Amino acid sequence: MLSRAYTKSRKSIKEGEQSKSGSIQDYEDCLVGFYGDLPLISCGSGTNRGVRMTMKEVLRSSVGVMGESRLGLTDKVVLLKGDLFAVKRFRKLRVRRSEFGKRVERLAHFSTLCEYLVPITAYLYAKRIKFVLCDYYPMGSLADLLAGGRRLGHTALNWKQRLKILLDIARAISFIHSECPPNERNMQMNVHGNIKPSNVMINIDFSARLSDHGFTQLAKHIEVSDVQCQQKPPPLLENFYSEDLSQKSDIFNFGLVIIDVVAGSRFPAGFRKRSLDEIKEGAIGHCFEFAVEGRERRRALQVLDIALACTNPLPEARPSIQQILLSLGNACHN
Template structure:
């Protein structure tokens, strides 16, 4: 329990140190006595300094309470220490006040005294009646979340806001702030949220080049001028209520000529004289000139006619080039694997294969084949992605049936029989969380697998793809659902083949696909053993440490790979064992280093910060992931145990969403397996 500083405590330390020194120094020489004395003094200084810092935080909070708590909401602050865990809205870290969350409790008054809390990480005072000016923020270098919205703060935003170098979210909306928006916001490179709406801010918008900024709003102010290019990727609602703002996405900026009075006119030349009565036009000449002018209606008709003709020309031009582009697109995608069609013809294979053994599509659970090889070759195709095992296509047959087709490469099998046996094993393994193999095609130079097509992409693309403006973050409930589904699919494989311990062999986030209902399905099961040594060495599944020595796939290695997937879900970061290794990190080592420094909160994906009351679930899932990635295979749990642990993390209740949190924009992490690994 943290110490509470007082004089009696200090005197006890002094007396204890003096007694210890007297007792021990009798057995030491003069040099050792001096060293021992220095150690005692150092310990004493550290203890008293720590107590002094906590005393300062204590006094600050009590002064704050005295100035703003008119309704007695902070009555329990009068007992003990702020770090005892009993003070309402206060949390500590390393013996210092780090979190102060006092929302919607009717506080009234200034908050300037809080500027001395130099270890604050989170300050949320939203929904009160606090007033006065914003405090000096110079001491808040550690602050990450600042919520002062829905109060009555006045005055300008202080330049000291530039000290918030680690800030992720700043919300000063719905106050009475005036003046310009400081340029110093540009130095807050971690900022993901900046909300300043419904104040009285004026002047021009600064050019905030913040790559992570995703939630930005300055509506309902008195801003003017052109919207900077760096802020034009936000919705028009972010700028509403500022009639003097212009530029995309609001409206075009119309800069009119200055009034004549402001133009520096040159004096007339001496040779140019004013009109004399003899040179002025007569009334008759004026009437004649005006009679020759076109009427407004005629001019309007001419303009409309010209515009109509121009529009027709543009439409015809666009239609012509659209038709040319369509024909070109049809030529490139209308036929699936058009170049391979000759390889599959019966004439070509009739010499190599007996008539009864001619290659054809072999189906599993369909009583009557829905299509044949020719239908598949005539299908329109779209490449989904290239993986270590081959290239995946989305094939749309002429009757509208959609399947996923994987064209294998570098397969190491001795012949048709061995390949067919492996296909029988894969095709007969059916589970709601496994991608179902429906058919296969075998030829000497070509091997195709036909799967169910899953339309919602992969976990990899949901976590790492399109981390830019307009991205919809992957919420915590969905992440848990995906993790649980994938775990159940992998556990089924391990239990189904527990006697001959057949592994999956290529577990990774790009092999976890989502069906139309958002259920996770594990793909690529059973294909790793088919690969030759060269291809197997390039598999980008998350390999366990022992794989580098044994070069063998195992169920324990699958557990390690699944642990990496859990770390991806929790951190939002791509693993270094992905196709784009320069974009990833060694997740287990990085997480261990962060946790070792007691900054566990820094591990979790910033997109998860918009949810309340999920801290225990995040930590629980992290513990599961870390035991899965244990260096020793014997320390890793079975997948059936992992399923039960994840089921305990989340019941049927969804976490409460904090509307003030939105996801930041992160740079994309492209991969050759982004779309799908099928």
């Protein structure tokens, strides 16, 4: 529930305050009673554009936690009329109230321009709770699909579905990286900043949409326990994700996503020192977690080669997203 985002209070004169611990029932009455039933500010985007909501309605419609991260919590909301949303509630903002609204509206407009980005529907800024409302995807995140299959010991996605998902993520990154002008009112629009499987939402046709674009420029990363963080990547990958705000860091993190999608926990330690030749020669064993032979195996090796290039320790040696898209396209047809 949304209540899990409430932690011990920590005030900051410049940046607001942290939420306090307690149940959602305790806090919905407290918040609504203190502030009144605050209306959400609509961004005019998303599949449910035009739907008017209030803080009270959203808090009481929370039906389950979808995931947690160092930025905050994601909760599923089902309104009385049946509309579904994902609520992304931030632990601690890095900007003031007026700047928060401006940045969210800027990101919301940007998300309407690309079919591979998750639309932002509305947002709320109150003293003890700050969140954005996004479209909901019943298939969940890429992290959900991968982790679910691994827990059950079977392949959740076949090779074609995985390749389609990677292409859609790359198209979303390409759109972000091509944004001009790159900087707009103290916000770097041409960088995502938090690319990882839990921020890739999956449609019922296994197409993918990238979420949380720019959210690292809204909120701070807060350390949380392993129990709180859900659907973590395989242990060999989780410590490598970069938090730097740059296009080269986006590319690096996308390389880790590729490795997770193609090999997951089967990929060996020290992956950045490995080469495609070692994989081809079987020096590190069978690294794919799905059945693949013949032409599809060659294509999978090509994609893994892209991942190795993306995770090059030297940022300047990493390919651009346009080069990656070209290589992924070649992998589809070779």
